[in-house]
Amino acid sequence: MIRSSRTGRGHAHRGGRGAGAASAVAVLALVAVTAGCKAEPAGSASAAPSASSSPTDDAKPGTKAPESATPSASAKPSAPPKATPSSTPPSTPPSTPSADPQAEVLMASxxxxxQVRELQARLRxxxxxDRSPTGYYGSVTVAAVQSFQGKRGLSRTGKTDTLTWQKLLGMTHAxxxxxxxxxxTRPVAKPDKRCMTxxxxxxxxxxRSLSWMIDGKVVSSMDVRFGSQYTPTREGTFSVxxxxxxxVSTIYHTAMPYAMFFSGGQAVHYSSDFAARGYNGASHGCVxxxxxxxxxxxxxQVRNGDKVVVYK
Structure with missing residues (x-):
């Protein structure tokens, strides 16, 4: 991602000798920092089923409804009518559980x-x-709720309604x-020696982890993902x-909340796409x-000038 310039530096000036060369330099400078942070377009990797879902969680095909004992009007005259024990035809059982119209939806995609974070922790x-709670109700959470609902005979809506929530509360602890x-979600790596002071x-x-460290001690840590093969996150020692x-990205027009820029257009920032799809996607260079x-x-907590170390 590229931040918007507040000083106007880098724009070619009109008129004067050398304007063409200045424009060329500006274009090259722009290319150098366009390793933006928008998530990669959905491809074969993102289209793959979530790792948290399982074929055994899919709803079973509906069974064929039993035929009514009452003779059809189109039956052949030669076929004797079958006797029925009652004038009321038997009801056809539903092939899959039906949603309770009285159930209120509490959380959804x-x-x-x-409360979403609590839902994820209880499902875990x-x-x-199969991952750390994020507090965001994305596709992974939808699949997890569907799995739970299917195992408990509830309608597999993927939405957490009052019936699903009460069932989950009864099976888990706070x-x-x-x-x-x-x-x-993943074990935190041993810090690089450049991180110790x-x-x-x-x-x-x-x-795939980030640790916020002060004087060699880990204050907090979190899961991260990086750029793709063609837009890699740079390695080395930088500063915020x-x-x-x-x-908001000026290239992709996507949100980059809590962005902390450390190398050209590359920054550490929150990604709702990462929260929803996990490692099925990638950035355009950001963390x-x-x-x-x-x-x-x-x-x-971070201040301008704080060190950033990216290593393998």
Whole structure:
């Protein structure tokens, strides 16, 4: 992503000798920092089923409804009518559970709240959610709720209604603070030696984790993802040079909340796409964080000039 220039530097001036050369230099400079942070377009990887879903969770095909014992009007005259024990034909059982019209929807796709985080933590307790709670109700959470509903004979809507919620409450315990906010889904890597002094955002590509460290001690950590093969996140030692709480990409016109720029157009920022799709996607070079609560807290603590170390 590229931040909007507040000083106007980098624009070619009109008139004067050398204007053409200045324009060429400006174009090259623009290309150098356009490793933006918008999520990669959905492709074969993003179209793949979520790892949290399972073929055994799919609804079973509907069974054929039993034929009525009452003779049809189109039956042949030669066929003797079958005797019926009652004048009322038997009802046809539904092939799949039907949603209770009285059930109120409490949470659904797109929701973001502390209750969503609790939902995810409770689903994780009984094996329906395989990652750290994020508080964002994305496609992974929809699949997890559908899995839970299917196993419990509820309608597989993927929405958390009052029936689903009460069923889940009865099968789980109130999540602990550690269950609601675990450090990361993945083990945190051993910090690089460059992270051991001062105030450092220490980012490991191998463990896909970010640790906020002060004087060699880990203050907080979180899951991150990086750029794709063609738009890689740069490695090395940098420093935060600009913070933008409500940043919007000037290239892709997508939100980059809590952006902390450290190298050209590359920044650490929250990604709703990462929260929804996990590692099925990638950025255009930025370091994506999927837990908005954690990145918001980090944003408030980090200062311009703090070190950023990106390593394998």
């Amino acid at each position: 797109g929701a973001q709240s502390k 307790q009984i094996g329906h959610f 999540p602990t603070a550690a269950e609601l906010n675990p450090p990361t 001062g105030r450092v955002i220490c980012i490991s590509k191998n463990s 040079y600009w913070k933008s709480r409500h940043h 994506n964080v999927r837990d908005e609560g954690k990145i918001a807290s980090l944003f408030d």
